[in-house]
Amino acid sequence: MIEAKNISKVFSTKxxxxxxIDNVSFTVKRNEFVVLFGPGQCGKTTLINLLSGLDxxxxxxxxxxxxxxxxxxxxxxxxxxxxALFPWLTVRENVAYGLKARGFAKSYWMERSSYYIDLVxxxxxxxxxxxxxxxxxxxxxxxxxxxCNEPEVLFMDEPFSALDAQTRYLMxxxxxxxxxxxxxxxxxxxxxxxxxxxxxxxxxxxTNTPAKIKQEYPITLSRPRDYTSFEFLALRxxxxxxxxxxL
Amino acid sequence: MKRLPxxxxxxxxxxxxxxxxxxxxxxxxxxxxxxxPWQVIIGFLRSFxxxxxxxxMTVHIxxxxxxxxxxxxxxxxxxxxxxxxxxxxxxxxxxFRPIYELIRPIPPIAWIPISIVWFGIGEGSKWFLIFLAAxxxxxxxxxxxxxxxxxxxxxxxxxxxxxxxxIFRSIxxxxxxxxxxxxxxxxxxxAWATVVAAEMxxxxxxVGWIIISSMDTNDVxxxxxGIMGIGIVGFLLAIIMRKTEDYLCAWTIREG
Numbered sequence: 001m002i003e004a005k006n007i008s009k010v011f012s013t014k015x016x017x018x019x020x021i022d023n024v025s026f027t028v029k030r031n032e033f034v035v036l037f038g039p040g041q042c043g044k045t046t047l048i049n050l051l052s053g054l055d056x057x058x059x060x061x062x063x064x065x066x067x068x069x070x071x072x073x074x075x076x077x078x079x080x081x082x083x084a085l086f087p088w089l090t091v092r093e094n095v096a097y098g099l100k101a102r103g104f105a106k107s108y109w110m111e112r113s114s115y116y117i118d119l120v121x122x123x124x125x126x127x128x129x130x131x132x133x134x135x136x137x138x139x140x141x142x143x144x145x146x147x148c149n150e151p152e153v154l155f156m157d158e159p160f161s162a163l164d165a166q167t168r169y170l171m172x173x174x175x176x177x178x179x180x181x182x183x184x185x186x187x188x189x190x191x192x193x194x195x196x197x198x199x200x201x202x203x204x205x206x207t208n209t210p211a212k213i214k215q216e217y218p219i220t221l222s223r224p225r226d227y228t229s230f231e232f233l234a235l236r237x238x239x240x241x242x243x244x245x246x247l
Numbered sequence: 248m249k250r251l252p253x254x255x256x257x258x259x260x261x262x263x264x265x266x267x268x269x270x271x272x273x274x275x276x277x278x279x280x281x282x283x284p285w286q287v288i289i290g291f292l293r294s295f296x297x298x299x300x301x302x303x304m305t306v307h308i309x310x311x312x313x314x315x316x317x318x319x320x321x322x323x324x325x326x327x328x329x330x331x332x333x334x335x336x337x338x339x340x341x342x343f344r345p346i347y348e349l350i351r352p353i354p355p356i357a358w359i360p361i362s363i364v365w366f367g368i369g370e371g372s373k374w375f376l377i378f379l380a381a382x383x384x385x386x387x388x389x390x391x392x393x394x395x396x397x398x399x400x401x402x403x404x405x406x407x408x409x410x411x412x413x414i415f416r417s418i419x420x421x422x423x424x425x426x427x428x429x430x431x432x433x434x435x436x437x438a439w440a441t442v443v444a445a446e447m448x449x450x451x452x453x454v455g456w457i458i459i460s461s462m463d464t465n466d467v468x469x470x471x472x473g474i475m476g477i478g479i480v481g482f483l484l485a486i487i488m489r490k491t492e493d494y495l496c497a498w499t500i501r502e503g
Contacts, residue, residue, distance in 0.1 A: 053406075073408060076406065077407075
């Protein structure tokens with residue numbers, strides 16, 4: 001379970017201060033899939049950095065399973081927009097990185113990495129280097145790497161924004177398939193409304209900078225969802241209309 | 248027109264150079280002091296059979312390599328170690344940077360008198376000069392390698408639960424390898440070039456000695472034969488280094 005209590009983030013530079021996150025509080029239940037949705041540049045990435053411990057809030061606290069988050073750690077997996085894979089390692093070595101780093105036996109990380117490589121559909125590519133893979137395959141490695149470390153919660157920061165539209169749809173389905181098979185608490189960031197409605201148990205709509213919570217939308221449509229169903233389109237339009245415009 | 252393979256361009260380039268040289272010699276008065284290309288090439292090939300001074304070219308090359316290789320290896324090891332530590336640990340950098348920056352602009356030959364005082368006129372002083380020639384560029388490139396590590400990859404390592412030591416071994420080192428190799432290339436060229444200067448300190452063998460001794464006898468052909476030897480061996484060493492890099496950094500080559 002994730003609990004964000006009154007978190008704010010102010011960046012100070014020589015040219016002044018920027019208020020990016022303004023007093024945001026929310027909770028994410030165990031195995032819930034929450035999408036943080038908001039206009040571009042509104043501070044979504046900053047928010048996910050605060051939740052995952054990659055950055056610390058100026059005020060307020062983030063708790064994951066009743067422990068305060070102070071630094072990045074293996075309990076909180078992150079799938080990065082920029083993927084951040086290790087190009088000198090093979091697919092398997094990337095996926096098993098966390099388990100190896102934490103000193104698990106080879107038989108264990110071999111078995112676990114095989115399981116997750118298979119889960120994301122990359123069987124047969126275990127020994128390929130990252131640069132040989134397409135964008136979609138790279139992000140599959142990123143997802144498998146985060147999963148393989150067996151984190152309590154998963155953060156996905158616009159993981160598909162660098163992919164072409166076709167691959168993006170495919171990856172959304174893939175994430176749903178993986179998540180329904182391996183339930184985890186997920187916080188997913190996107191600025192794509194269809195992606196948000198397709199994936200979320202609940203959408204948290206953020207305002208423009210400084211980001212505040214504008215409204216929450218529980219999404220109760222049954223899965224797998226149909227991008228063209230009447231309910232889907234109605235929700236999409238309702239949320240879109242409520243979103244702040246970016247200048 | 249079909250494009251020629253790249254080695255063909257190389258052959259044409261070298262051949263044109265030789266023709267340009269031959270024509271220049273033929274039509275100018277410089278032929279009084281300067282031999283033509285064939286004279287030098289034949290002299291070079293003959294030097295493998297007929298000794299220059301006391302040794303054949305093969306032995307001269309081996310003597311020079313014996314001076315370059317150990318000093319280059321030690322200089323590279325020290326350079327990589329110091330450079331990576333300086334690039335990654337700010338206090339190490341703060342401590343060593345001033346002294347390194349003082350040593351960096353000094354050309355290896357400026358150390359000749361001091362090296363003789365410290366290490367005598369034997370192999371020691373030669374090794375010292377070559378050590379410096381390798382150490383300086385290797386250190387510089389290793390520093391920039393460790394400094395350029397993508398901070399997101401470091402965060403990613405922390406996120407996955409790696410310790411500081413593990414991150415150093417598994418991210419900082421491999422990330423720096425391509426930088427280290429470009430330092431090793433520059434260092435190798437520098438070390439090999441410095442052998443000429445090193446062999447100016449009393450020696451009676453080596454490719455550098457061939458050139459030094461040609462100055463005493465005013466033998467321009469011998470000088471050019473020595474230059475050719477240095478050039479060809481340097482070229483071969485660079486190729487060996489490139490192949491090693493291709494093998495060790497398969498993942499950077501595959502990029503793009």
